Amino acid sequence: MAEKNTNFNLPKEVLFYGRTLPEYLKMFDLDLSIWKDGKVLDCPAGPASFVEEARQRGLDVVGCDPAYTDELQLIINKGNLDIDETIKFSSQYLQLFSQKFYVSLEDMRQYAKLALRSFVDSYIMGKQQKYYIQASLPNLPFSNQSFDLVLSGNFLFIYSDLSNKNLQSFDYQFHKKAVLELLRVCKKEVRIFPVPCIQGELHKYVKNLLADLETQELVVELTPVEYEVFKGGNLMLRLIKRINC
Numbered sequence: 001m002a003e004k005n006t007n008f009n010l011p012k013e014v015l016f017y018g019r020t021l022p023e024y025l026k027m028f029d030l031d032l033s034i035w036k037d038g039k040v041l042d043c044p045a046g047p048a049s050f051v052e053e054a055r056q057r058g059l060d061v062v063g064c065d066p067a068y069t070d071e072l073q074l075i076i077n078k079g080n081l082d083i084d085e086t087i088k089f090s091s092q093y094l095q096l097f098s099q100k101f102y103v104s105l106e107d108m109r110q111y112a113k114l115a116l117r118s119f120v121d122s123y124i125m126g127k128q129q130k131y132y133i134q135a136s137l138p139n140l141p142f143s144n145q146s147f148d149l150v151l152s153g154n155f156l157f158i159y160s161d162l163s164n165k166n167l168q169s170f171d172y173q174f175h176k177k178a179v180l181e182l183l184r185v186c187k188k189e190v191r192i193f194p195v196p197c198i199q200g201e202l203h204k205y206v207k208n209l210l211a212d213l214e215t216q217e218l219v220v221e222l223t224p225v226e227y228e229v230f231k232g233g234n235l236m237l238r239l240i241k242r243i244n245c
């Protein structure tokens with residue numbers, strides 16, 4: 001059983017770390033103009049500023065995350081703490097650090113701080129206007145096909161029982177249910193980043209999932225993107241629905 005963060009009631013191993021719109025554009029190879037008349041879900045959105053920044057550009061975007069409680073100060077504390085945790089963790093693997101997006105870890109930290117600040121500034125309004133919604137995979141509070149595009153970054157495949165013995169609940173069944181749930185609430189396309197692939201070998205759960213999804217009416221694409229923190233970590237999964245009915 002994963003150890004819980006007492007304030008969030010979430011596994012403390014899953015970092016509450018968020019990214020900005022420019023990072024999202026590269027991670028998901030996104031052209032916002034294509035989705036300007038559609039609805040977009042970011043799940044989990046964490047303390048990312050994508051939702052707010054995209055909304056400021058006129059897009060209809062909703063973010064959900066289990067950490068979206070009413071206790072803003074806890075969220076701010078956790079966000080700051082997890083930026084430090086992420087940078088500390090990343091500094092152990094400097095030899096693998098790619099400068100494709102960030103010039104340095106300090107640069108990466110500055111992006112995360114920007115994201116957190118913008119997220120926090122918009123949080124109360126976002127909760128009131130219901131574009132920040134507290135929700136967890138694999139059960140989302142949205143009806144079928146509510147969103148044209150569903151984005152899921154830096155959660156699935158990264159946190160699993162394979163990589164951390166404290167994350168037993170994030171086993172293959174969890175991953176499969178989570179992806180099926182993202183597909184259920186989506187009308188057109190789900191994008192998941194990153195898809196771990198080590199020395200040409202896809203993550204075991206990605207392979208299992210692709211086999212299990214074969215019976216679904218989907219076009220499946222694995223696309224290298226321009227966003228990369230560690231060398232080789234730049235694969236994005238696109239699940240495109242063939243039939244929009």
Ligand SMILES: C[S@@+](CC[C@H](N)C(=O)[O-])C[C@H]1O[C@@H](n2cnc3c(N)ncnc32)[C@H](O)[C@@H]1O
Nearest residue numbers: 016017018019044045046048067136137153154
């Ligand atoms: C690293 S953040 C990713 C945020 C954002 N997508 C990004 O790329 O910047 C991971 C998020 O997963 C959330 N999380 C933890 N358990 C979850 C669950 N069961 N379902 C959905 N999200 C979960 C955490 O609260 C955290 O905010």
